[in-house]
Amino acid sequence: MIEAGLKPALEDGTAVGIGLWEITLSQSEEFNTDHAAKWETSDMMFFYPDQVDMSTLGDDEMILDMRAPWGIGGLDPREHASVEVGRRNVELASDALGEKAKEMLVSLPEDQRNFNMESLIPDNWWMV
Numbered sequence: 001m002i003e004a005g006l007k008p009a010l011e012d013g014t015a016v017g018i019g020l021w022e023i024t025l026s027q028s029e030e031f032n033t034d035h036a037a038k039w040e041t042s043d044m045m046f047f048y049p050d051q052v053d054m055s056t057l058g059d060d061e062m063i064l065d066m067r068a069p070w071g072i073g074g075l076d077p078r079e080h081a082s083v084e085v086g087r088r089n090v091e092l093a094s095d096a097l098g099e100k101a102k103e104m105l106v107s108l109p110e111d112q113r114n115f116n117m118e119s120l121i122p123d124n125w126w127m128v
Contacts, residue, residue, distance in 0.1 A: 025096035034074025041077035046086025
């Protein structure tokens with residue numbers, strides 16, 4: 001849907017864009033996603049440490065099942081989630097997205113790379 005939505009804006013070749021899920025570019029053994037388990041909990045621990053209270057998960061056996069009523073898919077966050085895993089997720093995704101952005105920018109003709117918008121020139125980034 002996102003690609004279809006972008007198509008009219010990209011047709012004339014004066015702009016580039018891509019619609020993707022952030023992990024698409026960096027998914028690996030070191031970086032992945034899940035639902036309310038290792039990866040998402042680690043991300044929350046990194047971004048919002050004061051909002052994550054792992055003690056609410058208790059010590060009982062955790063049913064790792066995406067079906068209701070559990071809704072947890074992945075590795076047990078009590079054993080596998082950490083701030084460090086979340087930090088690394090952000091690093092890998094940011095690096096991959098930055099590389100993709102550079103790749104898309106250089107795919108444009110040189111005279112189209114600043115989109116005629118002064119605020120996109122690094123010297124003017126303070127304006128953005």
